[in-house]
Amino acid sequence: MEVLIDIVLLSLLVATAVALVMVRGLIASIMLTSVYGLLSASFFVTMGAVDVAFTEAAVGAGVSPLLLLFTVAVIGRKERAPEGGAVLVKSLLLVVVTGALLIVGTLDMPPFGSPDAPAQTHVAPYYLQQSGAEIGIPNVVTSVLASYRAYDTLGEVLVIFTAGVAVILILASSSHRGSARLRNATVPDGSPHTILQVVGKILIPFILLFAFYVQFHGEYGPGGGFQAGVIFASGVILYGLLFGLPTVCRVLPPPVMEVLAALGVLIFGLTGVMSLLNGAPFLDYSVLADDPVTAQHIGIMVIELGVGITVASVITAIYYAFANQLEPGPN
């Protein structure tokens, strides 16, 4: 049964990718990207990677197409016919060579799904067997993410922070530093989205609530700071789409978002510095409490919070920066 679902999903993925190669027009491409993200998320579920699936659904099928759509709204949806001739031949050649190399690489791989493969027998078993005792939370992915490889996660937060800085830097105009201008204009469109606004008003609080649930439930089930941040930001973006950029900017001013983004990273980083100051290695949570397991709990909680804050505020700030490009006015 699992194999069947597997094959179906993979076939759909291939079909989507092929369609992406064939299709012309950016809107269609973006929709296919979204479909691709959703399909791969489903695939991840069948592979047992629920956390990844959650994230991919939020990012691959959500945020990423959203950003693409914003871009297309600015630049237009047209796409020229693809280059033929030499470019095509060269690209095909390159792809075929690379692909062949990859195929050759797969030939000596351990069989798919084998429990005896080195990947399954060397480091991973330690996490599965020891994390219960050492960290004390059921979600092993969170244990590894937030404690064993917390430094990677710090790097990840920094990546998203960097992206925020980069987007704001790139899209900043000469007249303002922040990601958006606060203006008094109301919703520019003549016809208010009454129905959408009503439904939005009902749903958005629940979306935000759900974000908090995901944030703090990450230790027990799929979820965590990153997913929570994305969901929170989606709520904010939805609000912005329905009620206009100025409205949402009044609620969450762009400068505040920038400060929050930095603060999130700092919360994470300074947690590590705390250990450092107490003579333990960076990000060693054991100094946070007397009981090592409790200490791990506290540590994970705090850094997940940092992750959540940064992700939510960076994605919101990126949204502001892009949405600002849509606003008419001197830019």
Place this chain on the structure above:
Amino acid sequence: MSTILAWTSDACLLVGSFLLLTGALGFLRFNDFYARIHACGVTETLATALIILGLLLQSDSATPQFKLALILLFVLFSSPTASHALAKAAWNAGLRPRDNSGKRGIPLPPRER
């Protein structure tokens, strides 16, 4: 009792899937944008509801049931709203419904001109 529940659940899932299929068929076969939205929107709302209902009946602990119920609620809100948003966007962009012959059928209401 459990047998009846199982049967009901299976029936819900089956009908739900069938409705989804018809929705997809309609989406592919109809030649008018609004008709396509209609096909998807209507069937999807019911189909999703049925499928979640079927899953609800299969589950035996409280947490998943609660979550499924929330999802159902969410879908009931979002799915029609999404259809509405699509149709409204198309209308605002100037797209008008067509009749079965493929010609523009419904005239513009005077207010819109």
Place this chain on the structure above:
Amino acid sequence: MLSQLPVLPVLLPLIGAPACALLRRPTLAWVFACLVAVLAFLCTVSLFTTTWQEGVQTYALGGWPSPWGIEYRIDLLNALVLLVVSGIGAAILLASRASVWQEIGETRRGLFYVACLLCLAGLLGIAATGDAFNLFVFLEISSLSTYALVAMGPDRRALLAAYNYLIMGTIGATFILIGIGFLYMLTGTLSMADLGERLPAMGESRTAFAAYAFIVVGVCLKLALFPLHLWLPGAYTRAPSIVTVFLAATSTKVALYVLIRFTYSVFHLEFSQLAQALDTVFIALGVIAVFAGSLVAIFEADLKRGLAYSSVAQIGFMVIGLGIGTVEGLQASLIHLFNHALMKGALFLALAAFILRVGSSNFSSLRGIGRRMPLATAAFVLAGISLIGIPGTAGFISKWYLVLAAAAQQQWILLGLILAGSLLTAVYIWRFVETAYAEPEGDSVIQRNEAPLGMLLVIVLLALLNLYFGFDSRLPVETAGGAAQALLGGDAS
């Protein structure tokens, strides 16, 4: 606190970047960034001496030992690269103010320094980490910030250059990711030290071969090794002057480090029969890079672009050393890594000063610059002479060891090619000297207009370091020798 030393150089800019983002005033951000970079450099110096005296320093992040956690393993190679990157980084930030204030708009300056610190943190993180995946993460931090920094260039072509760099860089990073994935599949570990131990046990595996191939291609994209260098000239030319200095002096060095690390620490003895072929490829590509890069540089009308191509050529020299594949070759490569950072740092920084004062890096507008900015020009010439490899400068030491390595392998043709390549360097450096001193002035009256003091001091310092390390080369030579010996073990020499 001494036990925390290995993590501090990375940690300081890493925490410093978000803190810097909280500062609203650009001047404050600049001061803060400088402070952080200088502190990081001091930590690196201390780390370097510790490593020098006591050998490899390990540091388990989060208290989880490798391979379960992420570990920093600082050996001489790491220490050397860290030293170069943090030293040059600090120097450049200190010198940057005038140039940044001219080229970067008011609204962007504060975040510009945040991005600089992020880039620095990323590069240092790559150079320090002992974990393959952690390396990827920090690679992305440095890359993303670099894309933004390049896009800050004054010309609209900067945007396109940044975009091209983004596409190429991301393809490279994804290739590295694929390689790391294959490695994990084979061995079940991500720690580089652990990988190095477990890979040989896997025997001659095609998966390992593919992994290596993908990592090499990915890194070479970042390294801008010919023919994967296409992004480099655009990015270097269009980026703000300070960013160009920073990239040229640090980023390719780190990429070379990654290449060396993967080739010798992770994959070492495993590709015994393949090594030969691979070495030949490296040498061939290196030689082509040297000649192609230099030739383009000679005929380039824009000095900045010329120097960018010169970087392609110099990377060629480093890769040749790597390709020779002996302790001497590797040592030469590392010495050149060190020296080239000094040379290109001085050259591009002096160029930044020219652009600051003249407004263009075109040869035609640099006429008579030698009289307008005598000290900066002199420093440029000194660094240029070092680039050529005249005795008495650091560049000579690099070339000497490279020639030594080639001679030890009886590769006389290669030796000749290396020398001929150096000669091409002389041509484009001299072209500048000619422009700066001998050409008649343009119609404007030349007035003495030296670079701002802070910038000038750093330029002169870097140029003098070129001289210093030409006479007292113990630091790079012995470090590189030790590092090369440690990497290759008793295998060669």
Place this chain on the structure above:
Amino acid sequence: MSLSSLVFASLSVAPLAIIGICLSGSRPNLREAVSILASAILITLNLVLLGQLPDGAVTTWHSGEMLPGLRLELAVEPLGILFAIIASTLWLVTVVYAIGYMRSHEEQNQTRFYAFFALSIGCVMGIAFAGNLLTLFLFYELLTLSTWPLVVHAGTDKARQGGGVYLGLLLGTSVLFFLPAIFLTWWTAGTVTFTPGGVFNADTNPVVLSVLLVLFVFGVGKAAMMPFHRWLPAAMVAPTPVSALLHAVAVVKAGVFSILKIGVYIFGLEQLSAAESREWLLYLAGFSLLAASIVAMRQDNLKARLAYSTVSQLAYVSLGVLLAVPAGVTGGGLQIAMHAFGKITLFFCAGAILVASHKTRVSELSGLGRQMPFTMGAFLLASLSIVGLPPTGGTWSKFYLMLGTLEAGALLLAAALILSSLLNIVYLTLIPVRAFWRFDGRDVPASRADIQEAPLACCLAIGFTATCCVMLFLFPGPLLTLISRIPGAGG
């Protein structure tokens, strides 16, 4: 003063002079006074050094190791002292000459000229006192770089083109041949320090020696061995004092001096004669000196003719070394000195003619002896010295070189030397002869009536060097004594 502080003092005169020149740039008189004073001090220092000259080569200073077995070294030895004294003396003379020339020619950027001039002399001192190949190479390259601004002094396109050839050939040969040769020497012998008798073991592979010899001879591009002589005529675009400096004092002499030094202290005569490539290099030198003479004959431009004459005369020195016999070395050493004084006089004369009459072509000089008897007289003396006829110093160098060829049994080369001297007479000595005696019958053209002798400073310099040519013939003793102390010159 100790030996090492003397050497340091010699080396630091030029840098100090540069500072003085730059500081006094706005006041020409003071500036030139600084130059003259500096050169006088330098001569004195070198003479003192000569008085304290120890036997063999004595290392006076060395730096820390730049690379294993490689460091900067300074050493005192007879050949170096000889070279230093010649160079410093001629610096003084050239400065005096330049005062007259530059002022009456109204050249631009004179401060730069004098500063780089001093810098070149500083480099020459470095070359003279270099204790090993690396140090020699370092100063050799510095000399190339510091003379380049002098070559392109005029700043015209033609000057830049000439400068390009100059730099390209000199840098190119040194990087492509000289540097590998140093490397190979270090690789084979383990040291690059100048050692009397050479650094190579008796069992060194002769093939390696052959290769090395070729690399050195071509690598020292300043020796202008054909086919790498093109830079010398190309550098003729420079002002005359510069040409004098390049051809008589600094650059070319640095080249042949390096060759001589390498022959004596790196190879040693025994190992030198073991190198098989010596044979055909000898013949190349022979060919070079003949061919350059023939080319010189065909040049109408006076300076170009002198340039090719230099190419030819330099080949004498190379030939002397390559003979690998004591007389050859002595002849080579003498030739450096004699040619220096002879050629610098010729260039001074050429410059004086240019300043006074604005003539650059040989064919225009007929009859000029009437207007410029002093200059033309000096020209005659100097050309005799170049040819090697009494009563001039050139006689001795040619004599020893002939002796060397005979000692080595190379009769063909002896014939080449004689033939070349004959050619010298044709293309050099005939110029003043025609200027004096072959008057073409017509009256002096009106334009010539106002031609007078060159400025006093020029005449002073010319007179001094011409006198030196004669004095060296009459009193060659001290010079010969000094040269005989060169290891291998058979004292």
Place this chain on the structure above:
Amino acid sequence: MDVFSYFNYWVVVVLMMLGFFIVIARGNLVKKLIGLNIFQTSVFILYISIGNVSGGAAPILEEGVALYSNPLPHVLILTAIVVGIATTAVGLALVVRIHAAYDSVEESEILAQDEPC
């Protein structure tokens, strides 16, 4: 199962190459980024496939479950997804600015406006 074991990897390879092809063959700057997205997502699929254990449950510890899938690749890919979206965001920001500067997002049209860069 044996045949399928490689089939799975091969499909992933095909997916990766389709993405890669879009990146290098398409001239539209947005389309290139979409291709990059697909390329990266496919690599994620590769990683998750590596961590798959037949019959393994999601790595959330539960009483009575013995076989879990490998959590480590999941952690890595969580990070990689973030990296992916970060790259996309920066790339799109660049595209918006490029459009403002050149009024086009087609590579050939942009290159025609400048000498090669």
